[in-house]
Amino acid sequence: MTTAPLILLAAGGTGGHLFPAEALGVELMRRGLRVRLATDSRALRYGGLFSRDMIDVVPSETLRGRTPWSLAYTGIMLAAGTAVALNLMRRLKPAAVVGFGGYPTVPPLLAARLFGIPGIIHDANAVLGRANRFLSSRVDAIATSLPGVLDRDPALAAKTTTVGTPMRPAILAAAAVKYAAPDPAGPFRLLVVGGSQGARVMADVVPGAIERLEPALWSRLILTQQVREEDMARVRAVYDRLKIKAELAPFFTDLPAKLASHHLVVSRSGAGTVAELGAIGRPSILVPLPGAIDQDQFANAGVLSQAGGSLRIPQTEFTSDRLASEISALAAEPAKLAALAAAARTVGRLDAAQRLADLVMKVAGI
Structure with a gap:
């Protein structure tokens, strides 16, 4: 019996990042795929789809200032997180990695790129967040909640799909x-x-x-x-x-x-x-x-x-x-x-999880 493909979801440890990841996870599992979550330790306090045995904690750090010390500390933590994420890629062998914003998504998506694993980012804001902006040129596809977010950058717009924000079952x-x-x-x-x-x-x-x-x-x-x-x-x-x-x-x-x-x-x-x-x-x-x-x-x-x-x-x-x-x-x-x-x-999209799941499966070749 063959094992179902695994999609690794990566998200910052706040509700704004975790809830869309959870909604996509629900839809992917409904389609028979396996999912895991790579995130920071804050996510452990959230309930919902991801039990503790489905979560991999990856070190990271938000860029909080431009001082040499702040930049160095953020760099060291992201490097440490990338080392952990590289081991994750070797062990899990995901079919794709999907990031939902926040600095904890940077190590898993960088590791995925180094392993040649397809990477996708989703951004729910009308303006691309800093972590996603950094990753945008390093992933295979970009999904946005709102239209026109990357219209001023033709290279990024060419690989961008507007899907909406995946909604948890409670929102639906x-x-x-x-x-x-x-x-x-x-x-x-x-x-x-x-x-x-x-x-x-x-x-x-x-x-x-x-x-x-x-x-x-x-x-x-x-x-x-x-x-x-x-x-x-x-x-x-x-x-x-x-x-x-x-x-x-x-x-x-x-x-x-x-x-x-x-x-x-x-x-x-x-x-x-x-x-x-x-x-x-x-x-x-x-x-x-x-x-x-x-x-x-x-x-x-x-x-x-x-x-x-x-x-x-x-x-x-x-x-x-x-x-x-x-x-x-x-x-x-x-x-x-x-x-x-x-x-x-009129602004809401209730089928965003399905639309994003379609994109993920297409990029992953599933």
């Missing part, structure tokens, strides 16, 4: 839930999420915005907010004083279901978040993370806002007064919320 289930605009006198469900780098600004701005709403809206409001542990007491104190029905937590394991059940989402605009809002079709107010070298979150939010599915607010303009004004206006216009939801849905 949430996408089956149709958007129901709030009744003008009924509950108004507001979801606020920020991720590890965004929850602080949400804790600083959102409670003040809620306090500025008309009291009539307080009684309608059902609020779910991601709040870091160190901010929890001060945020909860505001909502308790206003008698707001609020669920606060540092992390939500059922975020796809929460996206589906809320009328409006206030969030950062990471690639995964934007893709999920499009797939599920939910109206949002997006606040891009400032200061990024390539302004990827600003570009991501622009995809939804240009489609008419979101309001993009730069962090410099994200004040309690501004947010209160936007929430009040949207809560008073259910039809506007429904229109935003419908427009967001």
Whole structure:
């Protein structure tokens, strides 16, 4: 009996990289292939498809600065990771390696190139990430979530396919839930999420915005907010004083279901978040993370806002007064919320995992 071909998936250890890898893994396994994940130690805390015996931890390091020490340390760690990845290639003999961004993808894909193993990268952002930009000329194929990402580079565009962002089963289930605009006198469900780098600004701005709403809206409001542990007491104190029905937590394991059940989402605009809002079709107010070298979150939010599915607010303009004004206006216009939801849905691609799996199998010659 012949062993099914193995596809090695490589991803940084955050949800934005791991969730698309998991979605592709589910689809490849459905097609009878084997999958493993090469990543950093952060991924061990995530549940989902990849059990610990399916994960290979590869040393790596993000480039955090331009000082000689920082550059040297990153180089040493990536070299160490490449040595580990070379041993992986000898042992596993994968049919292809698929990277999903983040510096932990660099060693496996460099090792694959040295062994002549086909390499593919997927980028979910509107702007190619730094690790993927480095790898782009060293792989056989590039998959993007959004069209036009590499149009200015003909050499890379020639090997690029737009597939969308592969969605976890939980997102696909949430996408089956149709958007129901709030009744003008009924509950108004507001979801606020920020991720590890965004929850602080949400804790600083959102409670003040809620306090500025008309009291009539307080009684309608059902609020779910991601709040870091160190901010929890001060945020909860505001909502308790206003008698707001609020669920606060540092992390939500059922975020796809929460996206589906809320009328409006206030969030950062990471690639995964934007893709999920499009797939599920939910109206949002997006606040891009400032200061990024390539302004990827600003570009991501622009995809939804240009489609008419979101309001993009730069962090410099994200004040309690501004947010209160936007929430009040949207809560008073259910039809506007429904229109935003419908427009967001036009951006979503629910068949991205299948499209990426097709590309992987073609490049791998399976």
